[in-house]
Amino acid sequence: MNFFRKKNDMTDEDRKNLRKNVKVEDHRIPLQELLNRLEVDPGAGLSSGSVKRKVKEHGENMLTPPAQTPVWIKFVKELTGFFSLLLWGGAILCFFGYAIDGSADHLFLGIVLVFVVVVTGVFSFYQNSKSESLMNSFKNMLPPKVKVLRDGCQDEILALSLVPGDIVFVEGGDLIPADMRVLSCSDNFQVDNAALTGESEPQKRKPECTNDDPLETRNLCFFGTQVPEGSCKGVIISTGDKTVMGRIAALAMSTPKEQTPINKEIHRFIVIISSIAMFLGMVFFFLNLAVGTPHIQNLVFMIGIIVANVPEGLLATVTVCLTLTAQRMHEKKVLVKNLEGVETLGSTSCICSDKTGTLTQNVMTVAQLVYGEAGSYVTHDAPSSFTGGNKTYDVDNLCFKKLCKCATLCNVATFTESSKWEYEEGSDSTKILDKNGDPISRPFSGFITQGDGSSIENIFWKPVGNASECAMIKFVQAEANIVGDVETVRKTHPIRFVIPFNSKNKYQLHIHETASGALLQMKGAPEKIINRCSHAMLGNDVIEMTEEVRKSVIEQQEALSANGLRCLGFAEKELDQSVYGPEYYYETENDDYFSSNFPIGDELNSNIDPNYRQQNPKSTGKLVFLGLMALIDPPRPAVPDAVERCKTAGVKVIMVTGDHPITAQAIAYKVGILWSKTRGDMEKDNETHGRKPGDPDYENPNDATAIVVPGHTISTETTKEEWDFILGHSQIVFARTSPQQKLVIVEENQRFGHIVAVT
Secondary structure (H helix, E strand, O other): OOOEOOOOOOOHHHHHHHOOOOOOOOOOOOHHHHHHHHOOEOOOEEOHHHHHHHHHHHOOOOEOOOOOOOHHHHHHHHHOOHHHHHHHHHHHHHHHHHHHHOOHHHHHHHHHHHHHHHHHHHHHHHHHHOOOOOOHHHHOOOOOEEEEEEOOEEEEEEHHHOOOOOEEEEEOOOEOOOEEEEEEEOOOOEEEOHHHHOOOOOEEOOOOOOOOOOOOOOOEEOOOOEOOOOEEEEEEEEOHHHOHHHHHHHHHHHOOOOOOHHHHHHHHHHHHHHHHHHHHHHHHHHHHHHHOOOHHHHHHHHHHHHHHOOOHHHHHHHHHHHHHHHHHHHHOOOOOOOHHHHHHHHHOOEEEEOHHHHHEOOOOEEEEEEEEEOOEEEEEEOOOHHHOOOOOOOOOOHHHHHHHHHHHHOOOOEEOHHHHEOEOOOOOOOEOEOOOOOEOEOOOEEEEEOOOOOEEEEEOOOEEOOHHHHHHHHHHHHOHHHHOOHHHHHHOOOEEEEEOOOOOOOEEEEEEEEOOEEEEEEEEOHHHHHHOEEEEEEOOEEEEOOHHHHHHHHHHHHHHHHOOOEEEEEEEEEOOOOOOOOOOOOOOOOOOEOOOOOOOOOOOOOOOOOOOOEOOHHHHOOEEEEEEEEEEOOEOOOHHHHHHHHHHOOOEEEEEOOOOHHHHHHHHHHHOOOOOOEHHHHHHHHHHOOOOOOOOOOOOHHHOOEEEEEHHHOOOOOOHHHHHHHHOOOEEEEEOOOHHHHHHHHHHHHHOOOOEEEO
8 A cells, every 4th residue: 555645846945944843733722713724523524525625635644755766776876886987987998998909908907897896886786775765664654544533424444535624533552643633532541652752651642732832732642653542532633744753754855865984085085096097197198199109009008007096996895895794783683774874883973862762672661669668668679771680679578569469450451362372483373382282381581682692681471551550560470479470360359340540530449359358459649649548558567657657758759750760659458348348339429429439548528519419438538558669661781881882982972862851861871871960950959059159069060061951942043052062061961852853963963073873
């Protein structure tokens, strides 16, 4: 299926506009005004007539491909490079000399020159043709079909057929088919913007506008992003090239191609050699004329001098060397798109690296946890690259076990059944059997070899669900021998009642059956969970939640958050079996009460709601606090060493990410991109401690060698002096940057004199 249309010419003004941040107002204007502009009724969708008219006006929902160069032209270009032309010229002169005096030496040398050009050209063409074009990666971003509302009826149509104003429906697992504004959605509706902005966590969406920046607001979803969970009804506002992803694709294709360092050096070398050869040839030609040498003999002698100065083996030598290097890189799982890029990589003086999926694993992981020991709550490390593989928690601690149990039961993420078994190679349905004919199970985790030869632990069981909940069940399953297998624990604790997480309550609640009665478990935002608890578990004992204990937990949570980790709090309550028996009917509200008929730690509220309902006294029952889990997308284990090698080689490494500054800074310190105090931290510490210039302990921000630059502070209008100030720091992190800003950052580094590699 063809998702692209013919490329149009792009002016310099177009390229300049593409470099600017996305500026739209569709998310800010009143919804009814937007619907009026799009000429759509949200209850009936577009009419067939409107769709036909809009298809003519906007075209199909597809991206414009780059200009396709025919294969034969690519091949001819390989044979007609500047150096190849020099060899072709030498060969022609040899054949011309052979035609004049019939010398076999001229003929053989001409044939050798032609052979060298053709063979190296074929070699280079084959190597370069193995890489795919840029736009191929965008093809899979467009789902083949999408649910749409037209003429008052729901239907499933090709995503290519979408037009602005279409009312569409998406749910967990779908790809967003075009830029759209949210009309209504479930409380758990999220989109994964990692491919667009670099944010490591799925982002919640809702109908209300939350930010003037279209990339920050929560009521827009963008083409090519994925829906991890939830459902949504939205209205299409942009299609094809007018989407944010379309602008990025156009920007990538509009970037002018520059000469590589080796290309420049070879060009310079050829100019010098050609000038010398021509000069010597002409000098001897005129000298021979002066001494009376016959014209034919003089011409042949001039041709011989010119050809003798042509380095026939240079082209073959350079091509073979680059090809061998490309093959070695391929063995390390690096695909070389262009042979000259091999040498460019060796000349690199600055690397602008993305964070999510490049420096980090793009997998949320439990990095640290807080649970009660005898006397106090303590922060412990979980094994991950963020903590250097350290594991400091005690698996025999009762509070730790209860924390893991809560993370297992108050959780809807699961492992896919297919990932638990070994399958025959090339098949996803035929299981490998042992000698008894039983399927062979796949281990939960194991080590895999990376491109650089190092090993990294990998989880073979694939989780499905919210990224944070997936991280929790992976953590718990790794300790299954102590705390129990996730699926087994769930089967022995059937669900009685569930309150899904929502943005209003900021917690998720499950009630499960146990051998001793009903068990209520809750997880959510730490501040919300702590305020619902009157007691806390320390070791094997449940004590009153004193102000000292509360303060200790909050301080540890703030310290974790300051390091860029996302914290979740956990609590439980064993319900009285005489009241909450097997037949008890759980509900969050009814005709008489606006609150639940079971304890959830609500604050006492004597008010009457508009429906003349009051608070159910049972909902004020307090819970027992268990602890915290802190999650992050951790760095890849091999990254810190790689960054250190780059720094040793004099290569500057800059982080350029769309993630939040705090998270970006935390990861940058972990991998070695930052190693000293940042300018912002100095300013903050001076303000916190009341330091002023001239004080003995005042830290001058101008002396800082590290800086974290938020994306909103830079643009295409940022002055040269401001860029020179930023790039003058030896340690740099750019955070919350848009794709357009990333290109500007690369261009400014090039202007600063760097040869830049981008990941």
